[in-house]
Amino acid sequence: MTAFEVNFDGLIGPSHNYGGLSDGNLASATHAGAVSNPREAALQGLEKMRRMIQAGLIQGVLPPLPRPNFDFLVSAGFTGSDAQIIESAARSAPHLLKTAYSASNMWTANAATVSPSADTGDGRLHLTTANLSTMLHRSIEHPDTTATLISVFDDEDCFAVHSALPMHPDFADEGAANHVRLSAEHGAAGVELFVFGRLAGESTTGFPARQSRLASESIVRGHGLDFQRAILARQSAAAINAGAFHNDVVCVGALDTLFFHEMAFEDTDGVLGSIRQAADGLFELKAVMVPRAEVPIEDAIRSYLFNSQLLKTPGDDRLVLVAPIETQEMDSTRLFCEQMVSGNGPIGRVEYVDVRQSMRNGGGPACLRLRVVMTESEIDACHQGVLLDDEVIDELQDVVRASYRDRLAPSDLADPKFADECRAAREQILGVLDLESLA
Template identity: 75%
Template sequence: MSAREVNFDGLIGPTHNYGGLSDGNLASSRNAGDVSNPREAALQGLEKMRTLLRAGLTQGVLPPLPRPNFDLLVSAGFSGSDRQIIEQAAAQAPRLLKIAYSASSMWTANAATVSPSADTQDGRLHLTAANLSTMLHRSLEHPDTTASLQAIFGDDRHFAVHAALPMHADFADEGAANHVRLCATHGAPGVELFVYGRDAGESIAGYPSRQARLASESISRGHGLAPGRSVFARQSAEAINAGAFHNDVVCVGTADTLFFHEAAFEDTAATLDRLRKASDGLFDLKSVMVPAAEVPLEDAIRSYLFNSQLLVVPGESRLVLVAPSEVQDTESTRAYCERLISGNGPIGRVDYVDVRQSMRNGGGPACLRLRVVMTDAEIAACHQAVLLTEDRIDALQAVVRTAYRDRLAPEDLADLSFADECRIAREALLDVLELEELA
C-alpha cells in the first residue's frame, strides 16, 4: 500500500510565554519568567513548515487551542464576566492564570498517539488524544485536542479518533513523544515502539516519569495492533532525571532506522532484541546509537539533538535529520553530526532550523509536530484546509503579524484586554483553516 508521512505541526498560539510550569523540563525552568515573543515563535514555526513543504513533503497544521481556559478558572472558584475572572485570578492566583494561558498545545507530538491503517486490525487510521495528566497545564488540553482531531479526521470510514484515557496516574499518557513507528516503507506494516517511564502504581523519586506502561498497552489494544508488532521499552531513569521528560528528547526513529542516545533505554540490548524479533520478515532494523563518550547526555538534552525530525525526503537516498540550530551551536553535537553524515549510515544530511522561541520553553522541531502516516485516500478524506500550501502559510503569517504581540511578559497576562486579543487572533486563524466550528 502506498502511503506517506504527513507532519501536522502545532501552530504556536498568541499566548506563548515562559511560564516555567513543566517540572523536569530544564529549558522551561531555566527561562521561567523571561519575556517571550509570540509573533516570532509562530513565524519561526511556520517557516519550518514551509521548509518541509518546499522539500516535497506533505505538511499539515493543527490550530492553537482556546486560551485562556476559563473553565479552569471557573472551577477554581472565580466568577463574573471574563474580565472580572481574569482580574480576580491575577490578584489571587497568578500561577493558575499562567496555567490558563499556557500555549503548550503547540507541541503536537503530545497531542495524540497515531497508528496508521497498515498496522491496525480494522484497516483505519487510529488516533488517541493524550490525557497529559502529569502536568496540570497540559491536562487541560485533551478535550479541545479531541475536538480538533475530530474536525480534521472526521470521516469514520477512514479514521477512528479515540478520547483520552482515564485521568489517573496509572493511565498517564504523553502521546507520540513516547512512540516511534518503524517500517520498511510508510505504507507497509510496521512495528510500533512504546516507551514508558513507570509501571502502574509505581512510585519513583526524582523528576516525574510521565508515561505509564498501562497507558501504552491500552493504546496498543485500542488501536487494534498485532501484539507481536508492539514493543514496550522502559526509558532509563538516568535520562529522565537528566531532563529527558519525554523519550523524544533522547530517541527518534522513522522508516527502518532508530536513532538514539546510549542512555535512552533502561535495557538497550533487550529493547533492540525485541525490535528485531518484532520486525523479522518486515524489515532489517538499522540502529544508530550515539555514545555518551561522543555526546554527553547533558549536551544531547541541552541541544535537543534527538528532538529533531528524522525524515524520508523525496529524491534523497538517505534520511534527513532536521535539527534545531542549538545542535549546530553545541560543539559535541555539531562534531557528531559531521561524522554521522560523512559515513555510509542511514542518515545522510542534517538541516538546521531556527525554532529558538520554542526551544527556550523546552520543545524542538520534533515536539512541534505530530506524525501521521496516510494513504492518498486518507489524505483526500481529511479536512483539506489544514494541508498547507505556500499561499496558506502566507495567510497564516499575515494573521500572526497583525494579531500577535511581539513581547509578552508574565505580568502581561493580567492585561484585561489580552484575552480578547487572543480570541480574535484564534478566530482569524481558524477562518484561514476553515475550522470555524472550533471557535
C-alpha cells in the same frame, strides 16, 4: 500500499509565554519568567513548515487551542465576567492564570498517539488523544484537542479518534513523544515502539516519569495492534532525571532507522532485540546509537539533538535529520553529526532550523509536529483546510504579524484586553483553515 508521512505542526498561539510550568523540563525552568515573543515564535514555526513543503513533503497544521481556558478558571472557583475572572486569578492565583494561558498545545507530538491503517486490526487510522495528566497546564488540553482531531479526521470510515485515557496517574499518557513507528516503507506493516517511564502504581524518585506502561498497553489494545509487533520499552530513569522528560528528547526513528542516545533505555540490548524479532520478515533494523562518551547526556538534552525530525525526502537516498540550530552551536553534537553524515549510515544529511522561541520552553522541531502516516485516500478524506501550501502559510503569517504581540511578559497575562486579543487572533486563524466550527 502507497502512504505518506504527513506532519501536522501546531501553530504557536498568541499566548506563548515562559511560565516555567513544566517540572523536569530544564529549558522551561531556565527561562521561567522571561519575556517571550509570540509573533516570532509563530513565524519561526511557519517557516519550518514551509521548508518541509519546499522539500517535497506533505505538511499540515493544527490551530491553537482557546486561551485563556475559562472553563478551567471557572472550575477553580473564579466567577463573574471574563475580565473579573482574569483580574481575580491574577491577584490571588497567578499560577492558575499562567496555566489557563499555557500555549503548550503547540507541541503536537504530545497531542495524540497515532497508528496507521497498515498496523491496525480494522484497517482504519487510529488516534488516541493524550491525557497529559502529569502536568496541570497540559492536563486541560485534551477536550479541545479531541475536538480538533475529530474536525480534521472526521470520516469514520477512514479514521477512529479515541478520547483520552482516564485521568489517573496509572493511565498517564504523553502521546507520540513516547512512541516511534518503524517500517520498511510508510505504507507497509510496521513495528510500533511504546516507551514508558513507570509501571501503574509505581512511585519514582527525581523528575516525574510521565508515561505509564498501562497507558501504552491500553493504546495498543484500543488501536487493535498486534502485541507481537508492539514493543513496550522502559525509558532510562537516568535520562529522565537528567531532563529527558519525554523519550523524544533522547530518541527518534523513521522508516527502518532508530536514532538514539546510549542512555535512552534501561535495557538497550533488550529493546533492540525485541524490535528485530518483531520486525523479522518486515524489515532489517538500522540502529544508530550515540555514545555518551561522544555526546554526554547533558549535551544531548541541552542541544535537543534527538528532538529532531528524521525524514525521507524526495531525491535523497538517505534520511535527513532536521535539527534545532542549538545542535549546530554545541561542539559535541555538531561534531557527531558531521562524522555521522560523512559515513555510509542511514542518515545522510543534517539541516538546522531556527525554532529558538519554542526551544526556550523545551520544544524542538520534533515536539512541534504530530506524524500521521496516511494513504492517498486518507489524505483526501481528512479536512483539506489544514493541508498547507505557500499561499496558506502566507495567509497565516499575515494573521500572526497583524494580531500577535512581539513582547509578552508573565505580568501581561493579567490584562483582560489580552484575552480578547487571543480570541480574535484564533478566530482569524480558524477562518483561514476553514475550521470556524471550533470557535
